[in-house]
Amino acid sequence: MTTVAGVDIGNATTEVVVLEDGRVLGADRLPTRGRKGSVESLRGAAALVRRIERRLGTTVAEASIAPLRAVDTTTVTIPALPPPTGRLHVLAAGVATPGGAGICVGTPLWLDREPLDREQFDRERLAGTRLDGGRLAATAASRVAVVPPGLGYAAAAGRLRELRAAGIPVGAVLVGGDEGVLIANRLDAGLPVVDQVDSAAVGECTLLAVEVRRPGQPLTLLTDPVALGAALRLGDDEVGDAAILSRSLLDYSNAVVGLGPAAADPAQPGEPWLVTGGRHVPLRAACAELPGWPVGAVSALVTPAGKTDTDDLFAVDLAAAADTATARRGSVGRAALVAWLHHLDSGIDHAALLGEMLGRPVRCVLSEPAAARLGACTTPGARAGAVVVDIGAGTIDVIAPDGEVVAAGAGELLTAAVAETLGVPRAAADWVKRGPCVRIEGSQRFEAEDGSRGFLDRPADRAAVGMLAVAGPAGLLPFDRRHSPAEWRAIRLRLKEAVFTVNLLRAVRTLGRDLRQVLIVGGPAGDDELLGVLLRSLPADVTAGRGNVGGTLAGPSAGHRHAAALGLALAADGAIGPSRPGALSAFAQQSLAEHHQVAERKRAADPVTSSGNSAWPRPPPGPMSAGMAASSTVARRSASPRKSRSDRGRSPQGDLRRVATAQASHRGGNVSCGRASTTSSSGPPLCTGGGRSGNESTRRPGTHPPAAGARQS
Secondary structure, eight states: OOEEEEEEEOSSEEEEEEEETTEEEEEEEEEOOSSTTSHHHHHHHHHHHHHHHHHHTOOOSEEEEOOOOOEEEEEEEEOOOOOOOTTEEEEEESOSSOBSOEEEEEEEEETTSSOOOHHHHHHHOOOOEEEETTEEEEOSOOEEEEEOTTSOHHHHHHHHHHHHHTTOOEEEEEESSSOHHHHHHTOSSOOOEEOSOOHHHHHTOSEEEEEEOOTTOOOSSTTOHHHHHHHTTOOGGGHHHHHHHHHHTTTOSEEEEEEOSOOOOTTTTSOOEEEETTEEEEHHHHHHHGGGSOTTOEEEEEETTEEEEOSEEEEEEHHHHHHHTTOOTTSSOOOEEEEEEEEOOOOOOHHHHHHHHHTSOEEEOSOHHHHHHHHHTTSTTOOTTOEEEEEOSSEEEEEETTEEEEEEOOHHHHHHHHHHHHTOOHHHHHHHTTSOOEEEOSSSEEEETTSOEEEOSSOOOGGGTTSEEEEETTEEEEEESSSOHHHHHHHHHHHHIIIIIHHHHHHHHHHTOOOSEEEEESGGGGOTTHHHHHHHHSOTTOEEEEOOBTTTSBSOOOBTSOHHHHHHHHHHHTTTSTTOTTSSOHHHHHHHHHHHHHHHHHHHHOGGGGTTOTTSOOOOOOOOOHHHHHOOOOOOOOOOOOOOHHHHTOOSSGGGHHHHHHHHHTSSOOOOTTSOSSBOTTSSBOOOOSOOOTTOOOOOTTOOSSOTTOEEO
């Protein structure tokens, strides 16, 4: 009996499946070392093969890999540009610690400057407005007191009391520091107080509009363009600016608007541009058009840093996603997230080099997309003509029997979107994105996303009370206080739809195939919500399911992972020969034979990508469809640049530091082949790799809410 290993080297993860006489012995995986296709990545693959040999207690006679074509994928965040609002400027919005309540429109009054007496105030005769209880009341000129950062709260409160005692109509207070509540508590009148305001920006404004409402209550004046225009005495040509600004303040409970010099057009210097078909399209405008463009339509991304050539690009506008989910303004952000891929040439004979490292034959038998489809077709219930969707960290591969399309933007793009939305590190976002959360209401009580409540088996940390949390690598992982469980669910599902569903549909349109059955494989396929998100957007007559790789073979199945590695092992094992008629289903045998015919034609047309293939016996050539002859084979899985160790363990929230650091320590672990400690979500126990990539969406047992060890009440 010959023992063979299929080795799939991806940009994020290297996977190995060991096969003996058509039987799966085990599988393992590790994060890819260095760049895919580099010498370091091959050394990591060789180490992984030796590790699984030791754990299985067997020796691999030969290995197979796919021709490696490195793909450089990048996911970046483009900060939001302020909307063009002319002379109107948002100086603060949604601060966490406002004081008092009310509305005031007036001129700034600096507390660190010369005292202002009543006579001087009367001489200035400045017009102003004061609103009490939501009603507009004409009064004497109002002033907005400005507390600079260097003035303490006690001195500021005393100065404000003196001004009001002198008859100066102070209608609101702006604080440069974070002591707004302390100042508000020391005033006898319930003045609206907003802290954390940029004092330099206030100094450029001649008129200020301040509004503070009770928590959860929407603004009334600042979100009413007609009333705001009248209060600030705007001209007819500035009405549109007021409308744009008012829309940006919806769902806030406090804000400060200043009237000052007009700002420069924000779209001029910093707005990125996409190059497509000879046109230059601003990134924000392109976000709405990208879902309708075919894969590969964007040839370059132009930013202030320079021009970057791309083979494909995909972007998600968080503001548009928030509007679709009807999320509160400011709870998601306005950044645009961009993922692109670019193919690289390594110039290395990967099969020969890996063979030298292992000291045994290594052959190139199939392309990566062909191997992924072959491995996925071992799923019970797979039908002829099924389209395989291999979702990785950086790309989505859509593979039909006669062609494939690789689209940029996948698991890492979703991780970046969650991190930007919640303001958490990507290490924490990698866990948060996976599924439902709970809100910790007490030391041992929680509320789930569906409104049900229950008890935790272990008391939660006191710092986590009131926060949303998911099951992480070291217990509950608290991550947010701004959203309710139901609101975060709506935002999370909308982000998954914007990243996965929209990207999949544009890839399918590019492929030009009618869908009948869709099999989803890859790390992010383990997301329990992903299948439901896709089914909501696919036609009603399309059946879609999660792959159960190796489910029709003897031995443990690999669940949704290891599709390409198993396909490579099956090809090297010669499982379609007459000596093993039962090793594969008839459909899988036919699929493998077709892929061999395609590879034979491609090898004859492009001998560079087929080095190391001559030792593999091929079936006689057969007919090949025109669709496959025209399709280009590109690399399948990718990931963003590796995170530094310090970035993985860092958190802006104190109660996240411990669990984020624990995640970094859980990057590698032990597995026990034959006595598997990890169970596949769709099959029997499988020996899986202890390591994992930080940018894959991989489900682990016991990591989904309501909570680790929680019970429903």
